[in-house]
Amino acid sequence: MALKLKRGVNAKKEELTVMSISEIISELLKAVKEHRDVDLNKYCPGGPDSDFEYSTQSYTGYEPTSMRAIRARYNPYVQTRHRIEQLQQLGHSCDKVEFIVMGGTFMCLPEEYRDYFIRNLHDALSGHTSKNVSEAVYYSERSKTKCIGITIETRPDYCLKKHLGEMLSYGCTRLEIGVQSVYEDVARDTNRGHTVNAVCESFHLSKDAGFKVIAHMMPDLPNVGWERDLAQFAEYFENPAFRSDGLKIYPTLVIRGTGLYELWRTGRYKSYPPNMLIDLIARILALVPPWTRVYRIQRDIPMPLVTSGVEHGNLRELALARMNELGAKCRDVRTREVGIQEIHKKVRPSQIELIRRDYVANGGWETFLAYEDPHQDILVGLLRLRKCSPETFRPELRCRDDGDEDSDPRSSIVRELHVYGSAVPVSSKDPTKFQHQGFGTLLMEEAERIARNEHGSLKIAVISGVGTRDYYRKLGYKLEGPYMVKQLRK
Missing domain, CATH: 3.40.630.30 (Gcn5-related N-acetyltransferase (GNAT))
Structure with missing residues (x-):
């Protein structure tokens, strides 16, 4: 997932508005040159240059997963070993492990760092010290603690043939792709840095390579509206160009330090009222086909850090209750x-x-x-x-x-x-x-x-x-x- 909007070192927060095409290209090239995550979006918190400076991209550092990573100083080997030990102490069997590599666009990082990170994930399971990824995968395959899958978060523009090939070599089996909206004007207004057609192309390439595809979608973005939000999910499930295997629904949150916060502060953005949001999520869930899994509804960001947006920590539960009132039924994979x-x-x-x-x-x-x-x-x-x-x-x-x-x-x-x-x-x-x-x-x-x-x-x-x-x-x-x-x- 991409970051908040940043228009240069001296840009004022009041200037955080829609970027031109040339500015987007300039920022993308700068990000690649400096080996950092793409820094364009209005709504994502986190990252070294944010108000939450020790957090990863798109996170605040106060989520449980983030705090475990910070305690391990983001060392992948230490994170893995500590988490397995914690789960074992809680009585869980840990002979099957699944990794989710989260906190920004992993594939935009330098190849050397990516290889180091993946190598240490596998080595933490096998106990072997590997020289390269292929050696790490070889020993991980024979480990007592089995890696049953790796999920990597990415963007459509970092989901091309080259990236997919590298992720296959890591042992990756599932992708989480930031989509946020199926509307071109919304992608432009929120400075996504890619087109909706790029989303469709990335889905096609990913499935042709065998990956399971999970999309991140964000209702309640600026200049959309309730009816148009519902219509975009109907389009998402009915249009063969989309139809991912899974979905994470993240209603928009206003968090300090983002461009969206400035829009909210100056009265140019207003979140849906709680009941309206619950009703929207309920109607979205009623549209989900039986082959799609809704993995999450709402971000794992602590409520005290949310200025405006979701006001309940149990949004899925409230939406399912609302569905019962409407006489509707959720038939996604997770519910069944x-x-x-x-x-x-x-x-x-x-x-x-x-x-x-x-x-x-x-x-x-x-x-x-x-x-x-x-x-x-x-x-x-x-x-x-x-x-x-x-x-x-x-x-x-x-x-x-x-x-x-x-x-x-x-x-x-x-x-x-x-x-x-x-x-x-x-x-x-x-x-x-x-x-x-x-x-x-x-x-x-x-x-x-x-x-x-x-x-x-x-x-x-x-x-x-x-x-x-x-x-x-x-x-x-x-x-x-x-x-x-x-x-x-x-």
Whole structure:
């Protein structure tokens, strides 16, 4: 996610308004030259030059994750070891670990620093001291504590083929891309520094490479309005150019030290009243299709630091209550997953069936396979399968006899395989839980059947977390580049 607007060292806060195209290009070039995050947006707090000077980009330094990072002096190895120890002391099993690299646009940083950071994440799990990323990944794959995935926050303009290739080498499996709005005028007014078309292109490239795509969206931005906010989410879910796998909904917050704070202070911006915001979120959740997961609603910024915006810490809960009043139902992945249903509604699935949903998104044919109890609307496990489009650029995802880059690559890719419920340790089974009961294997068998018989694919690939590669080896897959690959027989 990008930073607040900064128009040079001597710019006054009252001058923080819309930047011209030449100014945006100048700032982008300056940021790249100085190896720092892109510093354009009006609304994002944090960063070395902000009012929260020891924080990372887009954070205040007072969030729980930020405070743990500060205590470790942002050392990736120390952060990882300390967090694992904390979770173990709380009684959690830590044989499966997922990393989320957050705090700005990671891919705009120098390659040397990025390699150091990723190398130390893997080394913290394996205990090995590696010389490079590939060595770190090799030992991490064999570690007792398995890295099941890495998520990296980025921007559409740092999500091109070069960046995607590097992130694959890190063991990254999921991307969080800052979108904020689907309106070109809003992207311009908030100085995003890229177009909405760049968002669509980044989604297409990312999914063709196998990544799961999570978008950050911000309702209540300046000059939008309630009706237009609702309309943009309807467009987001209905337009095949968007349709990400997941969503983080971050209603706009006014925080001191940002350009938006100056607009608010001078009366040129006003946040939605609490009830209006709750009603908007409720209506947005009613639009979410069953293959999309809403990961978060509202930022994890402490309320005392928020000047204007969200006034409740339980916005999702309030929105779901409002949905009940409206007679609507939220059918996103998170609401339906079996673990959430067991905790909140004290119900378990009684009759589990394989459910298939097909849709078009980002230039490709997507199939969402799931084991569900359709009568209670409970989700046990899911798989995301994509027929690779002709624009697929990874050589591992094209058949060897396919020399034409514009032709059908004749391959399919599994972008996600996930069985929900309480975590079960690796190589263990618990008949009262749903993990390690064979649902994953059944989903993979169905995906292979669809890829072979319907896609006409000659190979199927999986974007796998480094620590889960052995699972796919047992299913007949072999490592090819960053993917686990299997040849399909007719």
